[in-house]
Amino acid sequence: MHFKDIQRVPGDPILGLIEAYANDTNPAKFDLGVGVYKDSQGLTTIPRAVKLAEQRLADTQLTKTYIGGHGEPRFGALLSEMVLGTDSPLLAARRVGATQTPGGTGALRLVGEFIAQCLPGKGIWLSDPTWPIHESIFNKVGLKVSHYPYVGADNRLNIEGMLDTLRQVPEGDVVLLHACCHNPTGFDLSHEQWQQVLEIVRSRNLLPLIDFAYQGFGDGLEQDAWAVRLFAAALPELLITSSCSKNFGLYRERTGALIVTAGDAEKLADVRSQLANIARNLWSNPPDHGAAVVAEILGDAELKSLWVEEVEEMRQRIAQLRIGLVEALTPLGLGERFAHIARQRGMFSYTGISDEQVARLRHEHSVYMVNAGRANIAGIDASRLDQLAQAIAAVCKG
Structure with a gap:
């Protein structure tokens, strides 16, 4: 038996969130864990410029050497x-x-x-x-x-x-x-x-x-x-x-x-x-x-121009989600506490939510984020900012 002494290593905690989120039957769940950009429909779509480039390559590429x-x-x-x-x-x-x-x-x-x-x-x-x-x-x-x-x-x-x-x-x-x-x-x-x-x-x-x-x-x-x-x-x-x-x-x-x-x-x-x-x-x-x-x-000038527009759309959406979340938290008395979210950049935020509060968000409100309170802002559904803010308030003020 060559493999008898091989031990199992713990799974990646972020990849584990994918499975936990997929198994959650709550239709109002939030996936703020995995580091991928999501559009307003919650999908990680292929940029239009990429699809056009792929079609062009399919027609013109002559070798896979x-x-x-x-x-x-x-x-x-x-x-x-x-x-x-x-x-x-x-x-x-x-x-x-x-x-x-x-x-x-x-x-x-x-x-x-x-x-x-x-x-x-x-x-x-x-x-x-x-x-x-x-x-x-x-x-x-x-x-x-x-x-x-x-x-x-x-x-x-x-x-x-x-x-x-x-x-x-x-x-x-x-x-x-x-x-x-x-x-x-x-x-x-x-x-x-x-x-x-x-x-x-x-x-x-x-x-x-x-x-x-x-x-x-x-x-x-x-x-x-x-x-x-x-x-x-x-x-x-x-x-x-x-x-x-x-x-x-x-x-x-x-x-x-x-x-x-x-x-x-x-x-x-x-x-x-x-x-x-x-x-x-x-x-x-x-x-x-x-x-x-x-x-x-x-x-290609035309494809690059289209791609630049798409990247800017993604960037602006993330920035708007940051501002929107802080605005949704403000009436709940948490705007100042989480004001830093609007000043941060990119997909991720150290929210300041504790590990214990992260666990409560997951178990009580089906909000999935990484321990230490790291949230993927790009995973937020803009139409449900108030719901997310209510869940955060419930664990941070309760």
Whole structure:
């Protein structure tokens, strides 16, 4: 019996919410747990630009052969332009390279392996809290994982604690930063605060890794790239993990990239040779379909214009839901307590609801959200904001 000593590991808590929600027979239930965008009908639909691009590919694509370790070059080039700006001097200087990956998660695994294998001795610093997968990926590759304060027990951005800790990070270590729409808290840095972080990163010779999973969901496609472009212009080296899951609706197609900027084209070639070698031993070639769709959209003026409109519609809907929820809570005496929800950005919110209250919301009102009170704002049904507010009031005031 070869498998007799294998133990069962606990399931992912967020994926467990999917099953619990599906089994709940209450027709008035709310799914605020799983991190996907939902429209006003509660559906995670395929963007129109994506459908049109897929139809075009079906008519014109001639092969399904391998695309190489770095993926489709056109995809990498167009995504790099979207992230860094079409006028970025780094592109003209050939200091930027994109390696296509199976989603943003694949990009994180690739960069974790790269740090472990090619930058030995460097630890990585994550925000407290951060996306749980950050913790597990970097632990799996054997990196020393440490944390800097981000949002405290008072559910407020702890910028002073963050800066104080970064000033003490060992020189040369890697610091993971969220470009926008911080997951799981929704609290983002201001431009002034980003400048402060940059100065510390530069003075301590730290290597920034910027996770860019929600471009377009915060303040806009260009606005959300502000910090990434700030760091790229100011520093010789930068690591960026980019995801197309949310803004292109390509969740299951696993479409993302690791974008690297280096001091010159020769050093970039050295880095990319290592990344291709690591990728070869992880997935050999990345999946093509999602990347081909993205390249088709970004490379066509008409499709890109339609896609930009759709992303903006999603962004505005999320922002309106944030404001609407606070407005629905105000007559119940909770507007001030939850005012931060309207100031946060992106899909997720650290609501400030306790674990005990989260459990009561689930069992008494069929409202599903992650422990620690992280809610997917994009999962709210706008027509039932008052009902959701009543449920929150029942557990927070009762």
